[in-house]
Each structure stands twice: as structure tokens, then as C-alpha cells.
Amino acid sequence: MTKGESIFYCHEKAQKARMILLRFLCLFVAKDLSATIAGMQISEELRRRFAEAERVLVLTGAGISAESGVPTFRGGGNTAVWKGMRFDVISSAEMVERDLPAVWEWFDYRRNFMDSILPNPAHYEIARWQERFPDFTLVTQNVDGLHQKAGSRDVVELHGNVWRARCTVCGLGHDMSQSARPDACPSCGHELRPDVVLFGEMLPRGAFEFASSKAASCDLCFVIGTSALVYPAAGLPGIARAAGAYVCEVNPERTPLSDLCDEVITGKAGEVVPRIGAQ
Numbered sequence: 001m002t003k004g005e006s007i008f009y010c011h012e013k014a015q016k017a018r019m020i021l022l023r024f025l026c027l028f029v030a031k032d033l034s035a036t037i038a039g040m041q042i043s044e045e046l047r048r049r050f051a052e053a054e055r056v057l058v059l060t061g062a063g064i065s066a067e068s069g070v071p072t073f074r075g076g077g078n079t080a081v082w083k084g085m086r087f088d089v090i091s092s093a094e095m096v097e098r099d100l101p102a103v104w105e106w107f108d109y110r111r112n113f114m115d116s117i118l119p120n121p122a123h124y125e126i127a128r129w130q131e132r133f134p135d136f137t138l139v140t141q142n143v144d145g146l147h148q149k150a151g152s153r154d155v156v157e158l159h160g161n162v163w164r165a166r167c168t169v170c171g172l173g174h175d176m177s178q179s180a181r182p183d184a185c186p187s188c189g190h191e192l193r194p195d196v197v198l199f200g201e202m203l204p205r206g207a208f209e210f211a212s213s214k215a216a217s218c219d220l221c222f223v224i225g226t227s228a229l230v231y232p233a234a235g236l237p238g239i240a241r242a243a244g245a246y247v248c249e250v251n252p253e254r255t256p257l258s259d260l261c262d263e264v265i266t267g268k269a270g271e272v273v274p275r276i277g278a279q
């Protein structure tokens with residue numbers, strides 16, 4: 001190789017190196033841009049924790065189903081109403097006592113409405129996470145069954161499910177996902193009520209105890225789409241944090257839990273959640 005050729009070769013090599021560097025830079029910028037789309041920022045710390053986590057707990061609320069078209073309870077300034085009644089009036093234990101047919105009308109309407117509703121990318125991504133982590137627990141406050149529709153198994157339903165009824169006397173549960181609601185309990189003939197947990201009512205036996213034991217032993221905890229106002233569900237991220245877990249909230253708005261979290265990703269679940277897993 002002559003001196004001239006060698007200089008040219010060096011130039012060519014330098015040019016190649018510059019191109020490689022440029023490509024790397026582009027990749028970095030693209031990655032960074034994708035992480036900050038719509039103002040959302042997924043930190044390197046979260047990416048690392050996500051890659052290394054073994055025990056993961058996810059707590060979801062109504063916000064995760066918002067992009068599927070299910071209205072949240074407290075969105076739009078606390079205005080969720082049914083026939084002029086606030087949801088916490090119609091969805092109350094007192095109303096079950098006072099006017100069970102009215103409660104059924106409200107829940108029949110919601111089942112009918114939810115029948116055609118589909119999971120969104122957040123539900124599907126979370127369903128994939130159950131295969132990704134050795135110990136994965138999904139706890140939901142939602143009663144819409146969309147996590148299961150997306151493929152999630154063993155979902156801990158803290159507040160019940162609109163697709164189930166239970167007897168007001170013997171407590172027998174009745175599945176309504178494949179069949180119409182029976183007029184009375186098939187076992188004892190007494191009145192049925194929606195199998196959901198209303199204010200002041202106890203959560204299903206063992207559900208919170210199981211969820212809180214998983215919170216106390218997880219290393220990564222996600223809080224997605226909940227206003228974190230309703231207890232005991234809203235206490236779970238605190239249990240996880242106190243036990244040393246990294247806690248990440250996904251919500252377009254701040255909540256009373258935001259300050260407790262290690263990371264708050266401001267954005268919609270359907271947009272943010274699939275990006276957390278896509279590394």
C-alpha cells in the first residue's frame with residue numbers, strides 16, 4: 001500500500017468509523033425519542049429493574065380500561081352518574097338493601113355495554129408479562145373482566161366482577177358470562193345480587209391477604225390507572241415500597257400515591273405500558 005493509498009485508506013476507515021458512530025447516535029436518539037413520546041419518560045433505571053425483576057406485582061384500576069371505552073369512576077370531575085344518581089349511591093350496599101332491581105338495572109346496563117368492549121394494548125402487554133417473570137401477580141380493582149379477555153390468568157379481583165352474581169342468602173356464585181342472569185338463586189331460590197364489592201363491604205375472602213403478601217415480597221410494582229383513593233387496594237403500593245420494591249405509577253394525572261413512587265410515568269396506559277416491555 002503506497003503512502004497516498006494508506007492516507008486514503010485511513011480516510012476511508014475514519015469515514016467508516018464516523019458512519020458507524022453516526023448510526024449509533026441515531027439509534028440512541030431514536031430510542032430516546034421513543035421513550036419520551038407524548039412526554040412520557042421511561043428511565044434507564046426502570047428498564048434495568050424490568051430486565052432483572054423476578055417478582056412483579058401489578059395493581060390496576062379503571063384507567064387501564066379507559067382506552068377500551070369503559071368510563072372511569074372519578075374522571076371528569078367526579079361526575080359518573082346513572083339516571084341522576086352518583087355511582088357511589090347506585091353502587092352502594094345501602095342501595096342493594098333498598099332497591100335491588102335498580103342496582104340490577106345499572107349492572108345489566110353495564111354488562112350489556114361491556115359485552116362488545118375489547119382489551120387494549122395495556123391489557124395485552126400485561127398478559128405477556130405473566131410469561132416473562134418467574135413470580136407475577138396481577139391485582140385489579142376492575143370488575144370488567146378485560147384482563148382475562150386479554151389472556152391474563154389467576155387475576156386477583158379485589159372488587160369482584162360484573163359477569164358474576166351471588167345469592168344474597170346462601171352466597172352461591174353464578175357465572176353470567178355465557179348465559180343470561182337467572183331470576184333467583186338456582187340453589188336456594190333467594191334473590192341474587194351482583195358479585196361486586198360495594199363501599200363498606202368486605203373484599204372477597206383471602207383476596208387482599210394474598211395480594212398484600214405478594215406486595216410484601218415483590219421487587220417491582222406497577223400501579224396503573226387508579227386514582228388510589230379506595231382502600232385497602234390503594235395500600236398495596238405502600239406495602240411493596242416499604243418492603244424495598246421499586247414502585248412505578250402509570251397515569252395521565254398525579255394521584256395521592258405519586259410522591260411515594262420511585263417513578264411516575266405520565267401518560268395513558270395503552271401507550272405507556274407496551275413501551276415498558278419493549279426494550
Ligand code: BJW
Nearest residue numbers: 061062063072073074091141200225226227230231268269
Ligand atoms: C388513566 C387513563 C388512561 C384515566 N390510562 N390511567 C382506609 C382509609 C379510608 C377509608 C377506608 C380505609 N379502608 C377502607 C375504607 C373505606 C372504603 C374506602 O376506601 N373509602 C374511600 C373512598 C375513602 N373502602 C371500602 O369500603 C372497601 N371495603 C373495605 O375496606 O372493607 C373492609 C371494611 C368494611 C367495613 C368497614 C371498614 C372496613 C370496599 C371498596 C369497594 C370499592 N367498590 C367500587 C365499586 C365496584 C362496583 C362497581 O363497579 O360499581 O370499586 S368503588 C370504585 O372505586 C370501584 C373501583 O374499583 C374503585 C377504585 O377506582 P379506580 O379504579 O381507582 O378508578 P377511578 O375512576 O377512581 O380512577 C381512574 C384513574 O385512571 C384516574 O387516576 C385517572 O387519571 C386514570 N386514567 N385514563 C391510565 N388512559
